[in-house]
Amino acid sequence: MVSTLVDKEKLEEAGYLILQAVNAKLSTEESKRTAQRFAAMIAEQCAFMAIDNSDIAKEFNKTFECRNNDIVIVKNIPCFSICEHHLALMYNMKISVGYIPNGRVIGLSKIARIADAASKRLQLQERIGEDIIDVLEQILNIKDVIVHIQAEHACVTARGIAKPGAITETIACDGVFCEASRKVEFLQAIKL
Numbered sequence: 675m676v677s678t679l680v681d682k683e684k685l686e687e688a689g690y691l692i693l694q695a696v697n698a699k700l701s702t703e704e705s706k707r708t709a710q711r712f713a714a715m716i717a718e719q720c721a722f723m724a725i726d727n728s729d730i731a732k733e734f735n736k737t738f739e740c741r742n743n744d745i746v747i748v749k750n751i752p753c754f755s756i757c758e759h760h761l762a763l764m765y766n767m768k769i770s771v772g773y774i775p776n777g778r779v780i781g782l783s784k785i786a787r788i789a790d791a792a793s794k795r796l797q798l799q800e801r802i803g804e805d806i807i808d809v810l811e812q813i814l815n816i817k818d819v820i821v822h823i824q825a826e827h828a829c830v831t832a833r834g835i836a837k838p839g840a841i842t843e844t845i846a847c848d849g850v851f852c853e854a855s856r857k858v859e860f861l862q863a864i865k866l
């Protein structure tokens with residue numbers, strides 16, 4: 675397993691600083707525990723921040739020979755991420771992935787693991803799709819990959835403009851899926 679390279683001590687310090695900055699009236703013991711929980715939460719959500727796509731590709735490189743080269747789709751993979759602009763949560767996220775194999779297919783659970791890894795970074799929703807495509811292309815030596823993501827962003831729903839329920843949808847694609855007809859075919863297939 676790749677190591678996560680997250681500095682938990684620094685995260686705990688950051689947790690303390692937040693509590694101080696907002697004048698939280700917690701006991702020393704409570705402050706310590708909250709800072710530790712904060713550190714653990716951010717460490718979990720940023721576990722793949724310092725890990726390259728190529729290392730994720732190595733980690734989840736489990737493929738099988740398959741002569742059927744028709745589209746493979748895994749849809750509605752639930753994930754969480756944190757936006758790099760506000761450090762706010764992206765939630766109710768559903769990731770759907772499609773690809774055209776080229777003699778080999780990847781283990782289906784590995785697609786979910788790759789989606790999860792790409793999400794466990796400070797991210798932009800748009801880039802999560804790009805990262806998943808990058809990893810799958812490296813593992814399968816293919817070019818025909820498409821990713822649809824829908825999510826709610828706490829920076830939109832719970833602060834500032836505060837529009838709960840606003841859903842962001844993004845598509846990232848490569849190869850044949852850049853053609854409008856293939857894109858529509860995929861979107862029909864995953865119809866949420």
Ligand SMILES: [Zn+2]
Nearest residue numbers: 757759760829
């Ligand atoms: Zn944001």
